[in-house]
Amino acid sequence: MIPAVDGSAESALDPVVPQEADPRTALSGGVAGAAALEPVLRVVLDALAAGAAERGGPLPAGRPAQLAAGVARALSQPGGDDALHRLTTLLAYGSADPADPFCAAHLHCPPLAVAVAADLAVSALNPSQDSWDQAPAATSLETLLLEELARLVGYPAEAAGVLTSGGTESNLMGLTLARDRVMGEATGQRIETGGIPRNAPRPRIFASAVAHFSVQRAAALLGLGEDAVVPVPVDDGLRMDAGALARALDEAAGRGELPVAVVATAGTTDTGAIDPLPACAALAREHGAWLHVDAAYGGGALLSDRLAPLVAGIELADSVSLDWHKLGWQPAAAGVFLVRRAETYASLARRAAYLNPADDERAGYPSLLGLSLRTTRRADAFKIAVTLRTLGRSGLGRLVDACHDLALAGAEAVRAHPRLELHADPVLTTFLFRYMPADPERADRVNAGLRRRLLREGRAVVGRTELPGDGPGRVRLKLTLLNPHTTPEQVERLIHTVAEEGAAEEELP
Numbered sequence: 465m466i467p468a469v470d471g472s473a474e475s476a477l478d479p480v481v482p483q484e485a486d487p488r489t490a491l492s493g494g495v496a497g498a499a500a501l502e503p504v505l506r507v508v509l510d511a512l513a514a515g516a517a518e519r520g521g522p523l524p525a526g527r528p529a530q531l532a533a534g535v536a537r538a539l540s541q542p543g544g545d546d547a548l549h550r551l552t553t554l555l556a557y558g559s560a561d562p563a564d565p566f567c568a569a570h571l572h573c574p575p576l577a578v579a580v581a582a583d584l585a586v587s588a589l590n591p592s593q594d595s596w597d598q599a600p601a602a603t604s605l606e607t608l609l610l611e612e613l614a615r616l617v618g619y620p621a622e623a624a625g626v627l628t629s630g631g632t633e634s635n636l637m638g639l640t641l642a643r644d645r646v647m648g649e650a651t652g653q654r655i656e657t658g659g660i661p662r663n664a665p666r667p668r669i670f671a672s673a674v675a676h677f678s679v680q681r682a683a684a685l686l687g688l689g690e691d692a693v694v695p696v697p698v699d700d701g702l703r704m705d706a707g708a709l710a711r712a713l714d715e716a717a718g719r720g721e722l723p724v725a726v727v728a729t730a731g732t733t734d735t736g737a738i739d740p741l742p743a744c745a746a747l748a749r750e751h752g753a754w755l756h757v758d759a760a761y762g763g764g765a766l767l768s769d770r771l772a773p774l775v776a777g778i779e780l781a782d783s784v785s786l787d788w789h790k791l792g793w794q795p796a797a798a799g800v801f802l803v804r805r806a807e808t809y810a811s812l813a814r815r816a817a818y819l820n821p822a823d824d825e826r827a828g829y830p831s832l833l834g835l836s837l838r839t840t841r842r843a844d845a846f847k848i849a850v851t852l853r854t855l856g857r858s859g860l861g862r863l864v865d866a867c868h869d870l871a872l873a874g875a876e877a878v879r880a881h882p883r884l885e886l887h888a889d890p891v892l893t894t895f896l897f898r899y900m901p902a903d904p905e906r907a908d909r910v911n912a913g914l915r916r917r918l919l920r921e922g923r924a925v926v927g928r929t930e931l932p933g934d935g936p937g938r939v940r941l942k943l944t945l946l947n948p949h950t951t952p953e954q955v956e957r958l959i960h961t962v963a964e965e966g967a968a969e970e971e972l973p
């Protein structure tokens with residue numbers, strides 16, 4: 465406990481304040497807040513267990529309309545004291561639970577209990593990161609955590625960053641700073657104030673053909689248009705082809721276009737493919753483009769001694785996206801955006817008289833306002849800090865390695881199955897495969913159908929995607945292994961379940 469400077473511990477929350485008579489309007493903060501939370505938390509914990517038991521599997525069985533009708537019924541029941549229990553039970557029953565070994569479709573992780581508990585503390589206290597006087601300790605904590613994460617990436621001390629809602633927002637931030645800096649230098653104008661000058665060369669962003677769709681969306685939001693994104697061809701491992709990037713940059717230069725950014729993906733969402741980061745960095749530098757590395761998924765490799773070499777070169781990026789709600793086992797949201805040099809943040813700086821007056825900053829009251837696109841912002845750094853202090857990088861690295869091992873075991877089980885076809889060996893913790901029906905023409909329909917059958921029966925949540933390209937035969941199933949407590953035998957059983965459903969689906973006319 466840090467003693468008050470004047471020695472008094474006086475607070476408006478001393479017991480002179482009468483206890484709230486109606487528990488339904490009790491507040492979560494102050495000394496009395498813990499006591500107010502205790503009974504309702506017991507209700508929530510009981511309902512979580514009851515709902516999960518009722519579900520009895522990775523997701524509720526039935527069609528979406530059946531579940532929706534149940535939700536509508538629960539919401540239309542009269543309110544009252546049991547709303548928390550009733551609706552929490554429903555939420556737990558009606559969840560796709562990534563803690564179930566058969567829920568393995570998306571980059572949707574089972575959060576660590578300790579991280580959820582830390583996040584509860586944040587919810588109870590409700591700090592907001594847009595001004596020091598709403599988040600005194602949480603402001604310092606976020607800054608210090610970001611310094612630690614910047615070191616993890618290999619960034620120098622001049623790095624800076626912010627917690628975000630995830631890769632989507634982080635990618636938008638990277639491309640915002642790229643636009644303002646690169647177009648600003650090329651035109652001699654301040655883009656963030658005057659907009660894109662009419663006579664500016666056409667801005668271009670280079671990203672692999674399998675980069676995340678949020679890159680296109682960011683280009684649209686930034687007034688560059690989705691067509692500003694040049695899809696760079698990939699090699700057979702779905703990594704950006706460095707030679708193709710070099711050609712695309714040269715061709716753009718030949719047309720008098722402005723290469724604003726190269727977006728390299730470190731771990732694509734579907735296959736975990738990692739673009740050649742050092743080559744991307746060299747080409748971006750050569751053409752005066754910003755390098756943003758989207759490591760929303762692959763950033764987790766930084767935690768593992770075994771996998772970290774895969775993302776070597778990430779430290780060359782001007783900016784990076786990391787998502788701790790993927791390989792980091794945090795409840796959403798736990799996105800991180802980092803820049804290598806704090807000065808490149810300049811175009812986002814904001815002064816709001818009511819949040820960060822200049823004299824406050826001069827007097828030593830720091831502000832994170834100008835680091836974020838958001839104003840009110842949860843203290844999402846806290847749960848990450850608690851997790852890192854609890855497990856350390858090495859403890860988290862063991863979880864990453866366990867999931868990588870599961871992916872390797874799963875791929876082996878697919879390879880060993882006569883009716884299943886593996887797309888490629890796993891890079892991180894995900895892999896694509898498909899069921900091969902006797903009639904290959906029916907492959908797409910059977911795989912799409914078997915996945916919905918697994919959902920309908922409440923048996924498994926398996927991903928479905930398509931390989932890049934045109935024409936039929938591209939539908940693939942996907943397993944994303946993010947549950948470090950799943951066993952290889954369970955993954956094998958899941959794969960056999962998929963094959964059984966494939967056979968059943970194939971029987972249909």
Ligand SMILES: *Cc1c(COP(=O)(O)O)cnc(C)c1O
Pocket residue numbers: 571629630631632633676678729731732733758759760761787799
């Ligand atoms: C998940 C993901 C994103 C989007 O991140 P959100 O946290 O969902 O906003 C972006 N890029 C990649 C490579 C991803 O895997």
